[in-house]
Amino acid sequence: MNDRVLVRYGAVPEVARFRVAVERPLPRGSQVVVRSHRGIELGELLQDALPDAANGIGEDDPVVLRSAGPDDVSRAGELRSECEWAFGEWSERIARWKLDLQLIDLEWTLDRQKLVLYVLNDRGPECTKLALQAAAAGLGIVEVQPVNGDGLVQAATGGGCGTGGCGSGGCH
Numbered sequence: 001m002n003d004r005v006l007v008r009y010g011a012v013p014e015v016a017r018f019r020v021a022v023e024r025p026l027p028r029g030s031q032v033v034v035r036s037h038r039g040i041e042l043g044e045l046l047q048d049a050l051p052d053a054a055n056g057i058g059e060d061d062p063v064v065l066r067s068a069g070p071d072d073v074s075r076a077g078e079l080r081s082e083c084e085w086a087f088g089e090w091s092e093r094i095a096r097w098k099l100d101l102q103l104i105d106l107e108w109t110l111d112r113q114k115l116v117l118y119v120l121n122d123r124g125p126e127c128t129k130l131a132l133q134a135a136a137a138g139l140g141i142v143e144v145q146p147v148n149g150d151g152l153v154q155a156a157t158g159g160g161c162g163t164g165g166c167g168s169g170g171c172h
Contacts, residue, residue, distance in 0.1 A: 005048075012145070021057060022051055022066060032067055034064050038116060039110075040111040101127070103118070115143070121147075130142075131143070
């Protein structure tokens with residue numbers, strides 16, 4: 001039995017393999033709560049998930065935690081609405097901080113522990129500056145995720161930008 005399933009998650013969708021820590025089978029297309037590299041998020045199964053003993057799942061391993069319930073879906077909707085409202089505010093901050101970035105979307109993790117800012121740009125110093133400015137302003141844990149016409153811009157090996165600056169692995 002395959003102990004990993006494909007899940008799509010995020011406002012600018014990512015697809016990744018997740019371990020399964022559910023007690024009953026879940027069909028393809030089910031909404032699930034996952035722990036991704038960013039935190040607790042809502043996702044969609046891209047294949048059937050069978051129960052698996054959660055043995056060997058580490059604290060940082062991507063994992064399907066449970067089927068999404070009505071409270072999870074409602075919470076995700078509330079957070080989405082909050083992000084729609086905050087979009088203009090974040091766009092103004094980026095302009096005020098004189099960063100050469102265009103904000104295209106933002107989203108909170110389901111547990112509201114991290115805000116992900118999607119920007120149209122390559123990974124580089126402007127992303128790091130945005131993360132540092134957000135941290136200096138006391139705006140919580142912010143991850144800057146660059147996006148281009150092909151989708152998410154992946155980190156080069158050995159670097160990244162995020163709340164701790166380049167090299168901290170803050171962006172994935």
